[in-house]
Amino acid sequence: MPDGAAPVLDVRGLKTVFRTRSGEVHAVNHVSFSLQKGELLGVVGESGSGKSVTMMSLVGLLPQPPAEVRGGQVLLDGRDLLKISLPELQDIRGARVGFVFQDPMTSLNPVFKVGDQIMEPLLRHMGLTKAQARTRAIELLELVGIPDAAARMSSYPHQFSGGMRQRVMIAIALACDPDVLIADEPTTALDVTIQAQILELVKELRQKLGMAIVWITHDLGVIAGIADRVMVMYGGQVVEQGRVAEVFKHPAHPYTRALLKTVPALHGARADRLMAIEGQPPILMAEPSSCPFAARCAHVHDRCRVENPQRRDLNPGHDVACHWEAPHA
Amino acid sequence: MLTFTLRRLLLAIPTLLAISLVIFLLVDLAPGSPMSEIPLTVPPDVRQRMIEAMGADQPVFVRYVLWLRQFFWVEPAQVINHWFGTDFAAGEQRILSWQSRSPVFTVIGQRLPQTLTVIGTAYLVGILIALPIGIYSAYRQYSVFDQLGTLFAMIGFSVPTFFSGTLFIIIFAVWLGWFPTKYDTMMEVTDWESFLKQLRQMALPVLTLGLANAATISRYMRSSMLENMVQDYVRTARAKGMREKTVVLKHVLRNSLIPVVTVIALGIPSIFGGAIITENLFGVNGIGAALILAIHASDLPMVQTLAFIFAVLIVVFNLIADILYGLLDPRIRYD
Numbered sequence A: 001m002p003d004g005a006a007p008v009l010d011v012r013g014l015k016t017v018f019r020t021r022s023g024e025v026h027a028v029n030h031v032s033f034s035l036q037k038g039e040l041l042g043v044v045g046e047s048g049s050g051k052s053v054t055m056m057s058l059v060g061l062l063p064q065p066p067a068e069v070r071g072g073q074v075l076l077d078g079r080d081l082l083k084i085s086l087p088e089l090q091d092i093r094g095a096r097v098g099f100v101f102q103d104p105m106t107s108l109n110p111v112f113k114v115g116d117q118i119m120e121p122l123l124r125h126m127g128l129t130k131a132q133a134r135t136r137a138i139e140l141l142e143l144v145g146i147p148d149a150a151a152r153m154s155s156y157p158h159q160f161s162g163g164m165r166q167r168v169m170i171a172i173a174l175a176c177d178p179d180v181l182i183a184d185e186p187t188t189a190l191d192v193t194i195q196a197q198i199l200e201l202v203k204e205l206r207q208k209l210g211m212a213i214v215w216i217t218h219d220l221g222v223i224a225g226i227a228d229r230v231m232v233m234y235g236g237q238v239v240e241q242g243r244v245a246e247v248f249k250h251p252a253h254p255y256t257r258a259l260l261k262t263v264p265a266l267h268g269a270r271a272d273r274l275m276a277i278e279g280q281p282p283i284l285m286a287e288p289s290s291c292p293f294a295a296r297c298a299h300v301h302d303r304c305r306v307e308n309p310q311r312r313d314l315n316p317g318h319d320v321a322c323h324w325e326a327p328h329a
Numbered sequence B: 001m002l003t004f005t006l007r008r009l010l011l012a013i014p015t016l017l018a019i020s021l022v023i024f025l026l027v028d029l030a031p032g033s034p035m036s037e038i039p040l041t042v043p044p045d046v047r048q049r050m051i052e053a054m055g056a057d058q059p060v061f062v063r064y065v066l067w068l069r070q071f072f073w074v075e076p077a078q079v080i081n082h083w084f085g086t087d088f089a090a091g092e093q094r095i096l097s098w099q100s101r102s103p104v105f106t107v108i109g110q111r112l113p114q115t116l117t118v119i120g121t122a123y124l125v126g127i128l129i130a131l132p133i134g135i136y137s138a139y140r141q142y143s144v145f146d147q148l149g150t151l152f153a154m155i156g157f158s159v160p161t162f163f164s165g166t167l168f169i170i171i172f173a174v175w176l177g178w179f180p181t182k183y184d185t186m187m188e189v190t191d192w193e194s195f196l197k198q199l200r201q202m203a204l205p206v207l208t209l210g211l212a213n214a215a216t217i218s219r220y221m222r223s224s225m226l227e228n229m230v231q232d233y234v235r236t237a238r239a240k241g242m243r244e245k246t247v248v249l250k251h252v253l254r255n256s257l258i259p260v261v262t263v264i265a266l267g268i269p270s271i272f273g274g275a276i277i278t279e280n281l282f283g284v285n286g287i288g289a290a291l292i293l294a295i296h297a298s299d300l301p302m303v304q305t306l307a308f309i310f311a312v313l314i315v316v317f318n319l320i321a322d323i324l325y326g327l328l329d330p331r332i333r334y335d
């Protein structure tokens, strides 16, 4: 992907908190990243690291309250999505930013026909007639590999398998040719062979349609397979970010290193879940004033406990938020 | 769906037969005599002949079998004759009220319209009030509106209609004089003025029953909306860029209505139950008032027939609720 060109999506200093009964939870703290046209950014981090909250904050999909996006900028082609009105945001959702969620079993409305659910964003954003939307919806179903698409238009979600439903979700997300597709663990709820099929499908669609993709996953093997860049999140912040080959070869953050160690064989077998690191991720009741990983870090020293490290560049396009200097191995 | 409906209808037959027998026996056990309203000056042998003439001296099983035959054959035949000009079951004895000596179904036919206009309107009004309140309360959970809705529902739940009805009569009819205290059954709507008058006299009973119904239904609507509002498909709808109106009034509402419609259908027979109190309170000469009168007079055929009709309504609306559920929820398949 061409470096230096203006990114489609540029997120700067995003901060999201949840107001709960027991206080504020600082789920996302000053997260910055950008996405070039046609690029695939993989996002990893264990459960609760703020991946979903970050992505949902971009287009205001979190229920507010309890959520509150408290700061930062989300620039889509230079326009700040945090500053525009709800109707303007609704014009962008589904049209320029598409979402695919984790659980295909519950993400479709059970009482409407699949075809109608695909046609809905088409009618909403594209100004098509019903007949045109129908034709386009059938094309989309064919595009995501659903056989006998025209007949399946009038099926209900419960008549589809999990993998098929996720294909439908992808069809919905891609319906209006978005610039950015955000896929939040789209294969986690599916069994392995179906996962592989969905991955193949996305790779193929990316070739065809050329949208930028944010792919959230627990599976480093998937990242190695499809991503251009990887962003590692921990405790609501970005701890390391860089090109996949570079980060996998020279991981600089102790957390990234630990993650990579939990993967048995990077090329080939499927990676393990990321649960194997000792200790628990923190629940942030205040903005962290120390490194959130300090309690579990193998290389922790005094400074880590009093100062939350800023992101610093290691190489062009590879940065880390850590006080420790990783030896180049 | 058709097979399901037919099977359920067939199953309903033994159920209803059993219910009818129980009703018949229970009502028969009740103390009291159909002669209790007849003046004591009537000599005993005349009384005896009156009882015999009504067939009230027959053993209970004879009366039961006779009643069954009348209810399921003679009375339907009358309806068919009326519609198609046939003469089935001609000259056969219909179910007669001991009290008025006229056929029970003639009495019901006269009184049903009163019940349906007043009580039916009240239920409809109740639903029309309840749905928007329930929807909006859920959409703005814990808002002032929602709190007021909760308060309203709590009052509606806990205050019995005979109390709220009396209160409304005192406030709106006696003190303010806006509405009449009694419902005039004989009034006929012929022009605009009498129509307004009819509306005014319906207002208090409709308000009383309507609020009670609205309280229950609005709670169902609210909790069903709340349950659906947090579902993943709602987030999907928002992620597609749908307007809030579409998200709530199409995606969430369509799912939330499934259980609520069922509850509404199941509640329809109980309209008639609730009518008993309200009709007496406001002097509406409907089915409920007829039942009370018949009970006082030990008019067993009337009581048994009305009680059985309530039972039929309950069974029928249970079936309707199930069918509606199947129609509204594509995941349900009855076969």
Ligand SMILES: Nc1ncnc2c1ncn2[C@@H]1O[C@H](COP(=O)(O)OP(=O)(O)OP(=O)(O)O)[C@@H](O)[C@H]1O
Pocket (backbone or CB within 6 Å): A018, A020, A025, A027, A045, A046, A047, A048, A049, A050, A051, A052, A053, A054, A066, A283
């Ligand atoms: N509704 C909420 N109320 C309070 N806190 C919340 C809420 N939703 C999320 N959080 C907090 O935000 C943090 C980040 O959650 P998020 O869902 O983004 O994690 P994630 O990285 O997507 O995890 P997973 O891999 O399990 O999907 C969590 O630790 C949680 O404490």
Ligand SMILES: [Mg+2]
Pocket (backbone or CB within 6 Å): A051, A052, A053, A184
């Ligand atoms: Mg998540």
